[in-house]
Amino acid sequence: MPVPPAPSKRIGLAANRSHHADTHAALSQLLTHGRDAIEHWLQPTLVVVGRTMDAIENYGLLPGYGRFERFPYGREGGLMMLVSRVVDPVPARGVDAVIYLIDPVDPSSSFPEASALKRQCIIHGKPFLSTLASAREWLDLEAMVAGAPGPGAGGPDLEEDSIALIAHDAMKGRMIEIAEKHFELLDRFALRHATGTTGALLNELAVRRKGKEGEGWVKPLLSGPMGGDAQIAELILRRQCGRVIFLEDPHVARQHEADIQLLERAVRTVTEFAVHISDARTADRWLSLLGQYRAAPGRARPRA
Template sequence: MKADAVTATKKLRIGLIANRSHQDATNSALVQLLHGAGPALQHLQAEMVIVGRTLDAIISHGLIDSCPTVERFPYGREGGLMKLVSRVVDKDPARAVDAVIYLIDPVDPSSVFPEAQALKRQCVIHRKPFLATLASAREWLELEATATGAAIDSKLNPAFELSQEGIALIAHDAMKESILVMAEKHFDLLDSFGYRYATGTTGGLLNQLAQKIKGAEAGKNWVTPYLSGPLGGDAQLAELVLDRQIRRILFLEDPHVARQHEADIQLLERAARTVCDYAQVISEVSGADRWLTLLTQRIAAQT
């Protein structure tokens, strides 16, 4: 989200929906989210816009008190998800949502409905976080809460031991300059990751940047480059995600162009959603910049 979106006077409004397989079980992603992130939601005094059946599940699990303020939306079959898309683009700050948590089951057919695709696309266009996994929602809420004075959640500390973590850095053609600017700005943080991966041209450009910063020899293999996306690089990285070697994927998308390898892009996102408790994808520039800034602060607070 925009770097100035979270202030002492502006409460976050968060859209929330979960596919059915992430709702009902006592250890479902929805239950784990509210159990784990309830203190962060309370600290942020977040206003929740929750789609029908997801809210029913929250109530049935006795977790409604985890949500400070709730606006109920209709069931998905009655247009609840479509209305949530509208709230992403709404210009009225009293109605618009600042972020969307959509816990997606990769084999649920509703996750590829037009409204589900539009929800993600409009979040990217309007520079709002689209959080499609348990891991992404937990981390985002942790970072936003600690940025406003909340105590860190020590249970999450292992995921912030970056020397043991892998990150993928990917950018569409129109976004390659943006990822280079971002990588240079946050180079020290990215350099602290144990493993860095990229696709095609982006990998070469990032290694050139690292050579400029670290020297020709030290920087030449700063990222491990895989094939370009259209040639299968996204699929190669998806395997590493499924093997839990890549937890964080920074994938700067250009939502305004037709993408011939759209299936490959969706494959990488689907891999992250398959390991819902582990992996996450960050897809737009301002949200990624804020994420890296707050991640740096969270790491400093932990050490």
């Protein structure tokens, strides 16, 4: 008996000015790379903010694709409306994920609606993809779930990459749960970095799983408030760490907000390189699909 097709995703899409400035910018790279995933496998409705939609039309991106919902320009409230769609419980109106390609030197990236967009995605467990690398890999992995042949995501093998694992206090337990569930995958990375207490907890997990061999499984850095976020930011900028899982608690005031923003700025500065995940639900699914995609040998196709 044929399996009914999954409901089409609805994806919010926006990009800061420099990321849609020409045919070589991040938006063009993303939609050129992801054209097959979008047109043939996912067929999402793209909910696109003003100038980003203008760029898609002007540069002939996704020619003939008809699943667009155009929002107003940012200055007319388009990004604010997108925040509302993240929390909208009606499937025909809400969005399942947001791709917002952020230029960290664009003043609009720090506007309240930009911060609220990320915060509500975290609260509601929806992917918030702010770098080219994050969006590109997410599209590839989700397309493979829909049946697309791999490989598609590209990038280095895990054994040549490193990952940073960070969690606010209320999220440390969830980080340990995720790390234990995906331990074999995380163990394949060349290096693992973590800040403060999170690093100590992860090393305790590794010792439980691997015995004495698990000692030093994670390279512990300073706590976030004492500069650990800045240490990871430098690793990212030097392209020595390509993946970051940062489980943020959106419900508390954060005394070291500037350090968190610094880390995010570093990730977005190397937008084509760094993958950044901010909520537990997305991190769990991403690691599950990444593990299947990177399964040796043959990089098996992810399963739904």
